Amino acid sequence: MKFKEQIYDFVIIGSGFGGSVSALRLSEKKYRVLVIEKGKHFKPNDFAKNNWYLRKWLWVPSLKMFGIQKLTFLRHISIMSGVGVGGGSLVYANTLPKPKKDFFKQGSWKDIDDWVKKLSPYYELAWKMLGAVNNPYLGPADLALKKIAEQKGKKFKPAKVGIYFGQPDKQVPDPYFKGKGPTRSGCNFCGACMTGCKYNAKNSLDKNYLYLAKKNGAEILAEHEVIDLIPIDENGEKGYDVVFKKSTKYFSRSKSVRAKAVIFSGGVLGTIPLLLKLKKNRLPHLSPQLGKMVRTNNESLIFSTVYKGTFVNQMSKGIAIGSILTYDKNTHIEPVRYGKGSGVWGPLIVPLVNEKNFLKRNAKLLLKLIRLIPVKLKIFLTQDFAASSTVLLFMQHLDSTIQLKRSRWGLSTQVDRNESSPTAFIPEALDFARQFSKNIKAIPQVLFTESISGIPSTAHILGGACMGKNAEEGVIDKDHKVFGYQNLYIFDGSSISANPGVNPSATITALTEYGMSKIPDKKDQDKNLK
Ligand SMILES: Cc1cc2nc3c(=O)[nH]c(=O)nc-3n(C[C@H](O)[C@H](O)[C@H](O)COP(=O)(O)OP(=O)(O)OC[C@H]3O[C@@H](n4cnc5c(N)ncnc54)[C@H](O)[C@@H]3O)c2cc1C
Numbered sequence: 206m207k208f209k210e211q212i213y214d215f216v217i218i219g220s221g222f223g224g225s226v227s228a229l230r231l232s233e234k235k236y237r238v239l240v241i242e243k244g245k246h247f248k249p250n251d252f253a254k255n256n257w258y259l260r261k262w263l264w265v266p267s268l269k270m271f272g273i274q275k276l277t278f279l280r281h282i283s284i285m286s287g288v289g290v291g292g293g294s295l296v297y298a299n300t301l302p303k304p305k306k307d308f309f310k311q312g313s314w315k316d317i318d319d320w321v322k323k324l325s326p327y328y329e330l331a332w333k334m335l336g337a338v339n340n341p342y343l344g345p346a347d348l349a350l351k352k353i354a355e356q357k358g359k360k361f362k363p364a365k366v367g368i369y370f371g372q373p374d375k376q377v378p379d380p381y382f383k384g385k386g387p388t389r390s391g392c393n394f395c396g397a398c399m400t401g402c403k404y405n406a407k408n409s410l411d412k413n414y415l416y417l418a419k420k421n422g423a424e425i426l427a428e429h430e431v432i433d434l435i436p437i438d439e440n441g442e443k444g445y446d447v448v449f450k451k452s453t454k455y456f457s458r459s460k461s462v463r464a465k466a467v468i469f470s471g472g473v474l475g476t477i478p479l480l481l482k483l484k485k486n487r488l489p490h491l492s493p494q495l496g497k498m499v500r501t502n503n504e505s506l507i508f509s510t511v512y513k514g515t516f517v518n519q520m521s522k523g524i525a526i527g528s529i530l531t532y533d534k535n536t537h538i539e540p541v542r543y544g545k546g547s548g549v550w551g552p553l554i555v556p557l558v559n560e561k562n563f564l565k566r567n568a569k570l571l572l573k574l575i576r577l578i579p580v581k582l583k584i585f586l587t588q589d590f591a592a593s594s595t596v597l598l599f600m601q602h603l604d605s606t607i608q609l610k611r612s613r614w615g616l617s618t619q620v621d622r623n624e625s626s627p628t629a630f631i632p633e634a635l636d637f638a639r640q641f642s643k644n645i646k647a648i649p650q651v652l653f654t655e656s657i658s659g660i661p662s663t664a665h666i667l668g669g670a671c672m673g674k675n676a677e678e679g680v681i682d683k684d685h686k687v688f689g690y691q692n693l694y695i696f697d698g699s700s701i702s703a704n705p706g707v708n709p710s711a712t713i714t715a716l717t718e719y720g721m722s723k724i725p726d727k728k729d730q731d732k733n734l735k
């Protein structure tokens with residue numbers, strides 16, 4: 206591997222939403238940029254046919270699985286996240302909502318700036334870059350949600366999504382960036398967005414920000430994981446040596462490149478463990494808030510699997526998330542689908558039981574499981590599990606936090622006695638899932654970790670390097686500069702400083718766009734240094 210540069214102006218760790226936006230904007234400002242990404246570079250044909258092809262779907266490098274989906278099981282939370290060039294955009298469900306105003310006025314960033322006003326133009330820019338439009342097609346799951354919305358007088362609307370809705374299978378020149386982007390094909394509503402789009406229709410980051418950054422000269426080094434960061438002088442004024450090694454081989458020697466500045470964009474599960482490790486030796490002045498205020502969207506994920514009637518094998522039709530219902534001022538619900546054949550969750554889910562006590566819950570669960578054996582067998586033997594299932598995604602604005610810690614056994618979680626942690630039992634979610642399931646002749650079920658041990662699951666892990674007025678209150682300042690060091694930034698989900706209550710990628714993109722607007726062009730920066 207040969208590097209074009211001796212010293213990079215910026216090395217970016219991770220190529221998800223924060224990393225990709227940074228790469229494009231810095232390359233436009235004429236900086237020499239290197240992005241290091243531990244996952245693989247995927248072309249449409251590389252994605253798994255469905256999620257039974259575990260080696261192509263999951264990211265478990267120790268078992269030689271190099272896919273796009275990472276699963277992390279911790280004491281208080283089970284987490285789904287994305288890996289690969291394009292980060293979570295490869296596996297995500299394309300939905301790009303803007304949070305309600307409350308989000309901008311809560312958490313550790315609330316008094317730091319007028320975020321509603323400051324970020325408004327950057328949401329517009331994020332949507333433009335990600336090609337966000339309203340979903341034009343409502344599948345059976347969306348229509349079932351719409352029916353309940355009408356019955357209950359709730360607000361329902363198609364989701365705003367980053368997908369190209371041109372003619373399926375017809376390749377056309379770049380429709381977004383005046384021809385400077387890649388050729389594209391239209392969406393065929395196969396519902397398989399979360400196993401990777403094989404049809405070149407999903408506006409993942411490799412089709413927009415990263416593609417354009419590369420054209421501007423930014424380098425992307427895939428299949429390498431950053432493992433260490435050595436400040437050249439005490440506070441990083443002279444830059445850093447970034448140490449990395451091959452992530453797809455069992456044995457490889459570590460290497461390093463020198464950077465004038467470093468951006469952490471590894472997502473919460475990449476950035477926080479690495480910074481916690483660095484705080485112990487290389488970067489001892491990092492804020493004591495590091496790893497704290499980790500949030501989810503207070504989510505609940507409930508499978509609703511049809512077992513008879515007209516909806517059997519029909520629920521994959523559409524895009525991964527096609528619509529959104531506002532349940533009350535704190536709660537949003539989205540129906541999520543996988544493509545046909547992606548039934549790997551089938552054996553891992555069990556009936557829904559609303560009981561906080563561990564023993565009572567598991568006794569009830571056992572009874573329900575016995576009663577449901579014939580139905581589960583029928584689904585298993587005669588139906589396509591994914592094409593018969595909808596995952597109801599509940600998200601709440603209400604706050605709950607956990608702390609991420611690093612021990613000799615690896616990453617762990619802790620809940621502060623004064624804080625409430627995310628829970629698997631959201632009464633509104635359970636009631637709604639039961640009603641939705643009854644309407645379409647389905648059974649509501651959850652991941653076994655939720656029902657057996659009460660541990661909730663999330664695809665929206667956020668925080669851990671939150672904003673504050675100073676190092677006592679937060680890890681980064683309002684321009685995302687890390688307190689205690691020079692030339693160190695964080696742009697990713699870990700810098701989200703309150704609970705958005707909805708899917709977070711539009712917010713990570715908008716915040717990074719805003720942060721990047723504060724970094725001067727290289728020529729102006731160099732002039733200031735003279
Ligand atoms: C199944 C699923 C569906 C989702 N659907 C939606 C949705 O519809 N809408 C939405 O808004 N959000 C959705 N999300 C969440 C969304 O994907 C994340 O919030 C978002 O990707 C986070 O962006 P990020 O910038 O924090 O980093 P990420 O996108 O997580 O990217 C971080 C990247 O850094 C890499 N990395 C980490 N550590 C290192 C290291 N040390 N060295 C090198 N590389 C490293 C990782 O491999 C990864 O590629 C979904 C998530 C999942 C799992």
Ligand code: SF4
Nearest residue numbers: 392393395396398402
């Ligand atoms: S529905 Fe199918 S074609 Fe459309 S974006 Fe998702 S995976 Fe691609």
